[in-house]
Amino acid sequence: MKYAKRTIHYVLLILIALLVMAPLLLGIWASLLPTTDIVAGHFNSLNISLNNYVAAIQTTPVVLYMWNSLVISSLIMVGQLIFCTLAAYAFAFLQFRFKNGIFFAFLITMMLPFEAQIIPNFQTVRALGWLDSYPGLTIPFFTSAFGVFMLRQAFLQVPRELKEYSDLIGLGRLQFLTRIVLPYTRSTIITFVLYTFLTHWNAYLWPLITTFSDAHRPTQVGLKQLQSEDTFNNWGVIMATAIMVLLPTLLILIIGQRYFRKGLNAGGVKG
C-alpha cells in the first residue's frame, strides 16, 4: 500500500517534470538536428550531430557575446558585493541620525522598477559617452536596494556578542566586516552573488538599448540578433547558441541550489 502510493507520486512527479522540461528538451533535441529537418517539422529525425554547435562557434559571434556577458556579470557581481555589503553593514551595525528614514528611502527605490529609471539612466550614460562600452553596461548596476536589504537582514542575525568581542580584541570596522560578518553570513553572500550574476547574465532591456556593436553585446541581446526578420532563420544554429548560453545558468543553479534555498530563507526567519 505504502509503495503503491509512493509509486503513484513518483509517476506523477516524473510526468509533471517532463511536461515542465518539455520546451527545454525539445530545444536541446532541435539543437542537434539539421535546420532542414526542423523547418520541415521532422522532429523524429535521427540525423543528430553537433554540427550546429560547431557552426555556431565558427560563424556567429556567440563566444564573443558570452565573453561580454561574463565580463559584465562578473564586474556587476564584484561591484554589488562591495557596495551592498558596505551599505548593509552601515544599516545593520552603525548608529546614525535618520538611519530608519534613509533605509526606508532605499526600500522605496526597490519598489521602483528598473524600467522606470531607464530614461534618466540612458541620458546620463549617453552624456558621459559610455554608450556601447563596459562601464555603461555595468556601473549603473553597481548597487541594488534589494541586495542591501537582503544583506542587512542577514547581518542583523550576527550575534551582538561577536561585535562586542571584536571591539574588545580591537578589530576595526572593515576587519569586523571581512573577518567575522562575511564568513558568518556566507550562505546569504553566496546566494546574493550568484543571484546577481544570473540576473545580469539574463539582462536584456538595458543592453538592448545601450549596445550598438558586437564588441560589447551580451548574450541575450546577441541571441535575438541571430534571428532575422524577413529572411530564412537557421534554427538549428540558433537553438545551439541558445543552449550554449543556457549552460552557465544551469551550472550555477545546480551548484548553488543548496545555497539558494538557505540564503533566501535566511533573512526571512529571524531567530
Added chain:
Amino acid sequence: MKKWMKWVIALAATVVVFIIGNTAVHQWAPSHTVGAPSGRIVVPFWHAINGPNGKTLEAMVARFNKSQKKYWVESVYEGSYSLTQSKYINTLHSNVSPALIQIDQGNGATTLGINNYVPAQEFIDKDGYDLSQIYTNVLNAYTIKGQLLSIPFNSSAAVLYYNQDLFKKYKVPLLPQSPTYSQIANAAKLLTQRSGDNVKGFTMQIYDWLADELVANQGGELVNNGNGRTAVATKANVNTPEMRRVFTWVQGMIKDGSFQNYGTGSGASANQMAGFVSGKLGMFMQSSAAMGTIAKSAKFKFGVTFMPHPDGVPANGVAIGGASFWITKDKPAAVRQGAWEFAKFAISPKEQAAWQAATGYIAVNKNALKEPVLKKAITQNPGLLVPVAQLQAAKNNAATAGPFYANLNQAAQFITVAMQQIYAGGDINKALSTAQQKTDQAIQATNAVDYDLLKFDHIGQ
C-alpha cells in the same frame, strides 16, 4: 602584510586574465564588425539586414573597404528596421551615432521629421551623378517634392510564388504573368479539390504589407494628400473599394476551403514558407527577397508572377518595399562624404547585380542586368526577372511610390487586426471601418503633437 600581498597578486592576475581573454576573444571570435586600420576615415554604418543577406551586405562593405584607401565603413547590424530607427533616435548627436543608416519605408516620414539628414540630392547634384540609371519607380519611393532624400538600396516588391509541379500534377493551367483574382481563386479551388484536400491552394499571410501592395496594384492610395507625398497625410484610406475587393476575394477562398490561414507574425511567415517548400501549399505571396530561400529549399519547379489584380481593374503595379540609405547630418563633412561614396558604390551596377543574384532584392540600377553575375543567375532562375518586369510595367503614380506617413507602423497593426477578424469570418466592412477609424485617430493624434516636425515645407526651397 603577507595576506595583503596575496590579494594584490590575485587582483593583478584577474586583470591580466581579463586583458588577455578580452583581446583573444575580440581578435578570434567571428564578429560582424572589423576594426578599422589606422589612417582611414571611419564611417559608422547601421543596417537591419541579418542572416545570409546580412553576410552578403557585409561582403559588399568589405569590397568597398578594399577598393580604396581613404574611408573605412564599419557596418553594424542593429536589429529590425524599427529597432534600428529607435536606436538612431536615442543616439542622435552622441559618440556612437551612425553616419549612414538603413531606414525602411515605414520609418521614412519620421526620419525626415527628425531632420538629421543630408538629402541625397545634394551629393547627386555636387557629383553630377547620373540618376537615369536608377529605376524611376524606385526613386519615386524616396523622393518628396522632387528631392531625393535617401539612396535606394535594397528594394523588393511582393510577388506571387506557385508550385508548378503541383499545378501540372493536378492538371491546373499554369498562371499567366499578371494573374487576376478569379484565376487565382479558380486554381486554388482546383488544387484543393483534386488533391483531396492534401494541398491547400492559396494563402495570404496576415501581413498588412500584402494588403497594401494589392491596393497599390489597383491604383489605390493608402492615405490622403497623394499618399502623404504632397503634404502631411491627415486621413487614412483603409475602408476603400480597393481594400474591400481584396478581402472579398480572400473570404471567397476561405469559404470554399481552398485557403490556408497561417496566422500572423514571423512564425506565420516561416510556416507558410515551410508549407510551400514541402508541397502542401500551392500559391502564396511574399517579398521578392524570399526568392533566394525558395530557390535553395524547394525541390520542385516554382513559378513567379506579378501580384494579382481584380478582374476588370487593370494592374497598376505595386509599390517598392525595402529600405534606403540616409546620410546623417551630425557628422564631419569628410565622414558624410565617405557615407555617400559607399552608398554610390552600393548602387553601382556591379554591386547591385551581385546583390540581386544573392538575395532576390531587385537591383535598383538598370545596368545591373548587363552584368555577367546577374545574367548567369537569371539563366539559372528566370523567376528573378519577374519582379524586375513587374517594376518596369508599373505606372508612375503616388500609388506605386507607396505611402509616406509617420503612423504607417501603427496603421499596420490596425490592418492586421482587421485581417484577423475578416479571416475568422467577420464582416469586411465593419472590420475595415474600425481599422479606418483607429488609423485616423492615430494620424490625428500624431499630427496634433508633431505636425511641425513632420511637415516637409523645408524641402525644395
